[in-house]
Amino acid sequence: MVSIIKIVQGAAGSLRAGMQSSRYQLMACAIAALIGAGGMSKASAAPVIWSVDVDLPESGYLYFNIFTGYASTLPDPGYTYTYSIHNFAYNTTPPVIQTVLNSNNPADKVVVNGPECVSFGEGSEINGSEFYWSGGNLATYDPSRNPPYISNFTPEWTSYVGLKFSDAESNVYYGWASFIVQGDNTLVTLTGFGYESTPGAPATVGAVPEPSTVGLLALAGAGLTLAWRSRRRA
Numbered sequence: 001m002v003s004i005i006k007i008v009q010g011a012a013g014s015l016r017a018g019m020q021s022s023r024y025q026l027m028a029c030a031i032a033a034l035i036g037a038g039g040m041s042k043a044s045a046a047p048v049i050w051s052v053d054v055d056l057p058e059s060g061y062l063y064f065n066i067f068t069g070y071a072s073t074l075p076d077p078g079y080t081y082t083y084s085i086h087n088f089a090y091n092t093t094p095p096v097i098q099t100v101l102n103s104n105n106p107a108d109k110v111v112v113n114g115p116e117c118v119s120f121g122e123g124s125e126i127n128g129s130e131f132y133w134s135g136g137n138l139a140t141y142d143p144s145r146n147p148p149y150i151s152n153f154t155p156e157w158t159s160y161v162g163l164k165f166s167d168a169e170s171n172v173y174y175g176w177a178s179f180i181v182q183g184d185n186t187l188v189t190l191t192g193f194g195y196e197s198t199p200g201a202p203a204t205v206g207a208v209p210e211p212s213t214v215g216l217l218a219l220a221g222a223g224l225t226l227a228w229r230s231r232r233r234a
Contacts (some may be wrong), residue, residue: 047207049194056099056188061086066165066175066193081205082108082165083177085138085188094143099181099188101161102135107170111162112136118154118161120205126162126174126200136161139181153181158191160205171199178206 027187048071048122057073063081070081083103090096101110101117107155109132111118117136120126136159139151153159163175175195181188 046197047194047204048197049192049208052190053189053191056085056087056190058087062188062190064177064190064193066163066177066195069165071190071193081111083163085179085190096144097141098137099139100135100143101138101177103165105165106134108165109133109163110136111164113152116152117161119154120162120176122158122160122206124160124162124205125202126164126176126205128164128172128174128200130162132164138179151181155182156180160201162205163193163195165195167199173197173199174201174203176203176205 012232013182050064050071051146052069052071052200054062054071054073056065056197057107061075061203062071062073062085063075064083065076065081066083068076068080070076075081081104081132083101085099085101088098088100090098103109111120112133112135113131115137117138118130137151138153139149142150149155158179158180160176163177164172166172174196175193177193178191180191194203194207196207197224
């Protein structure tokens with residue numbers, strides 16, 4: 001850290017001398033990025049976000065693994081997927097169809113209110129105080145009712161559900177999944193999911209991760225390289 005301070009002081013002195021060359025500007029930016037990266041490395045909590053676009057088939061399943069980002073209508077090849085969405089048809093006349101979000105590991109849960117999944121707004125916090133169950137309904141479509149669509153989620157809008165799950169060491173994590181469900185049928189499009197990487201830390205629904213340490217270090221490296229080349233040409 002002392003060496004970094006000395007470099008900063010030297011660059012600052014050069015800048016005060018009149019900014020004789022643009023290379024000092026590049027060096028200053030690179031050093032600032034390095035210092036920022038050092039600060040970022042101390043922060044242990046960070047959201048992990050996966051953006052996807054997968055439709056639930058009329059007959060079949062939609063699988064997603066919140067740890068790896070896998071999302072498909074085909075099962076995870078390693079059978080390590082965490083959640084699935086599927087349509088369940090009751091043998092009634094006319095048939096009643098429920099779109100169900102299930103956890104595929106006994107330790108994994110979804111936030112529910114009775115049989116229905118709870119709708120969360122963007123920016124809400126999932127912290128473990130909610131009521132969790134192994135599965136819940138995203139929507140119920142009953143043609144005999146008016147309106148036939150029953151759900152806690154607004155049709156045609158991006159909606160969010162809360163998730164709670166564990167890793168192989170039984171560490172508990174909180175996260176969310178986003179989807180769009182249609183109001184006139186049981187079509188569901190999974191649009192993303194994410195979780196807080198620190199075990200036990202609350203997850204912010206729809207959170208966007210801050211620039212990573214790797215990105216800041218890459219910026220610093222690029223700045224130092226440009227400064228070095230500029231100096232050689234001078």
